[in-house]
Amino acid sequence: MKELPHTLTAKKEMLVRLKEDFLQKNQRYEQVKSKVKELREQLAEAEQKRAELEARMEFLQTQREFEAQDKEIRMAAEKEQQIRRDLQREESRMEEIKQELERERLLIEEQEKEISKEEEAIQSSLQEKMKVLEELKREEEKIGPLLDPDMVFKFSRIIQSKEGVGIVPVIKDVCQGCFMLLPREFVNRIRRGEEIIFCPHCSRILFFQEVPEEVPQVEEEEEESFGELSDLVDEDELFEDDLIDDEDSIDFLGEEEEEGETIAPSTLLKHKEAPEEEIEEDLDEEDLDHPLEEEDIDIEDEVDELEEEEEEEEIDEDIDEYDED
Structure with a gap:
């Protein structure tokens, strides 16, 4: 009013x-x-x-x-x-x-x-x-005679001094009249509701009020976000990309087998993952990394020279025998 x-x-x-x-x-x-x-x-x-x-x-x-x-x-x-x-x-x-x-x-x-x-x-x-x-x-006139006179007097004094607010709830162990934190045992007494309890700070009458707890929805939101990301990628496109990579690696192996060259497994992995330009560079490096092939070529040349010398010696011996006869 x-x-x-x-x-x-x-x-x-x-x-x-x-x-x-x-x-x-x-x-x-x-x-x-x-x-x-x-x-x-x-x-x-x-x-x-x-x-x-x-x-x-x-x-x-x-x-x-x-x-x-x-x-x-x-x-x-x-x-x-x-x-x-x-x-x-x-x-x-x-x-x-x-x-x-x-x-x-x-x-x-x-x-x-x-x-x-x-x-x-x-x-x-x-x-x-x-x-x-x-x-x-x-x-009030009907109920007043049934109440304790001291309690009524005290409550009327509280209303006069607290601007008409004499009863307040307790939420999360805090008095909502003076907003002071109350001890846990004191709050448990208020929760039981077996007696009239006054706030030790503001002298108001207290009653316990339950507060519904909010359920966190973080996990659901994360699942929805992951689901949205997975929807952006098409499974058919991923499967086609794998098939293309496998076909490229098979064609490359076929060409190398026709040329009669052996390829190491590590090289196969490189050719499957690397682009075409890097594949050519790897093959050139492998050719440089096998000096044994050059040594085999040098030994064959020496054998051919020895055979030619033996043939020349045999021819000379035949000519000498012919001259003696």
Whole structure:
């Protein structure tokens, strides 16, 4: 009930400030308005004086009188122009203040309407709360004689000192009235509910309130994320890639067997994983890594030379025998 008029009070204070500003601007408007009136009168006098001086020009006879009269006319005209400029400035200022006053007047009217509506709503709400309060008082009168007088007195003192909040829950071992942590044994006594227990810090009556524990959903989210990643890869594409790699390795082995060359198992693995350019480089390196083949070629050449020498010796012996015969 005490909290209901707070917003209404703030709006009323704002309305008072708006009215004060409106009054101050209205005073300025009246001052400017009176000055505009005064300037208009001065302008009319200046125009009349200039017209009279111009009318006298017809009756002048000497040059000196004519020059003096012309000077007075110029001075009257300058004064008239100055008054006209001042009048225009004050009129524009008066118009601005008038527009501001109109805006503030509309704002004040809207604020007054809102305040009247809120007052009506507060009055209706207040009447309903008064009815509920009367019903609670009647129930209190019925139950009061059955309660311990000391407990009722203590509870009424707590309500008065704690702004009407005398009973609060205990959530996760914390009093929700003063937000102080309570001992575990003390909380277990409150949980059992066998007696009326007061908070040792704020003196409010306590009751235990269960808080449902939130089930973590991290594992499910991780499984869903893994599932989404696996959906991005097609199993058929993976199977086709494996088949292509196997076919390339088989074709390479077939070509090497036709040429009569032996390939080490490590080389086979390299050719299966490496691209075609790296395969050619590996084969060139293997040819360089077998110097025994060059030695075998040199030995065969020496054997051929020895056989040729033996044949030449046999031919020479036959020729010598023939000469002797």
